Amino acid sequence: MRLSLPNLLRAFLLGLLLVFVMAPQTMEPLLRPLAQANAPVIYEQASLLSLTIQHLMTVIAATVAATMVAVGLAIFVSRPVGAEFLPLSRSLVNIGQTFPPVAVLALAVPVVGFGQKPTLIALFLYGLLPIFENTLTGLTSLPRAVIDAARGIGMTGRQSLWQIELPLALPVILAGIRLSVVIGLATATIGSTVAARTLGEVIIAGLQSNNMAFVVQGGLIVGGLAVLIYDFLSALERRAFQRIRS
Template sequence: MPLLWLGLLLAATLGMEQLEGVLRLIEPDSREVIYRRDTFLALLVQHVMVVLVASLLAVAIGVGAAIAVTRPAGRDFRPLVGQLASIGQTFPPVAVLALAVPVLGFGTLPIIMALLLYGLLPIVRNTLAGIEGIDPAVHEAARGMGMTGVQVLRQVELPLAAPVILAGIRTSVTINIATAAIGATVGASNLGDPIISGIVNGNTAYVVQGAVLIGLLAISVDSLFERFMPRLAPR
């Protein structure tokens, strides 16, 4: 199934010109119905790179923070970490962009910051749920075998919590693929470009092109997670 969605994504990315007749039905009065300011392949690559960088940062920070507050020395900070992660997702990405642009300037950095904050909550929550959901008897057995705290984390807690953590990462990445489109409003070139251009110029065909490619990308990535998560999770 992932190959099917990836094939459709690639076909739509490289063969958008072949759909001009269909798009002309959507915008019969427009002189131009195919977005041509940049190639769709370049926009797709830039979109994927932005989401990838933001997601890697979110995973590193989210998983790291959740692990830290499940250790004895960090338990007092658990409510704070949960609240900060919740605020990050409830704070509108557009507002993050508005605040980040004066500091970081126009381009890719503001949208990476917005996606990072927006993608933390599911990762933090799932990591906490995965680690705290482990049977206390398992911890006692590990300590009884003479394992250190680091060994318990690496060899017991993280492997057992992996399916739940990966589910949170899957949710975070999928959400960010769609959210990344707003980066086009601050000069970050990605698949949001045709959508914003279509809205500004009243060209629905442009909007459809960007939306279809983003949708296919989100489905492709989600199907890849669905396919490979069982292999990543320990038996």
């Protein structure tokens, strides 16, 4: 079976990413020109694989929490009983976008301390808006005839929501989750400023020591993860859309 060019590029990027995190020493000749004389080329203060896993786990945990809250809130305000709370809900989910991530971290540290917790709070707040707005759009833009047909065959409001509305809105919801994940992958790097174990540790070490080799290592891994995860979630969106059309 011949692989298409996009699949070849995905495979190449995945292979390159695996080499960077599992066998970084093999990339030393390529990164050597970016480091000063006698300066280390490969970041060795911590395992790049371990930092990558912890970075991903932090983003996943925050995204799951944001998805549960944002989807639940969007469902509530899209029902007649919760419609009057829509302006308040929009104000709440906009909080994360109003404050810069650094400000959220600064406010969270005195309350929860240093480490992963303030980073999770920042990523959670930043991830709410795209998921909430996409879920709300998906639920409120469904053809009225579809909702009326569900009621016409005797479905309750809950049955219509779970069997008709959410499945039809799923591609739009996934688009919001995709955006939230990509934002989270980039934003999580600043978590290392408050002692969270993320790939930002590599980038910050490079900036502090004026070692561009470290900065490029951390940046390339985060960028590669963002591209691959974005592509994967886009494929899920297309599959969900195709299921609706079929």
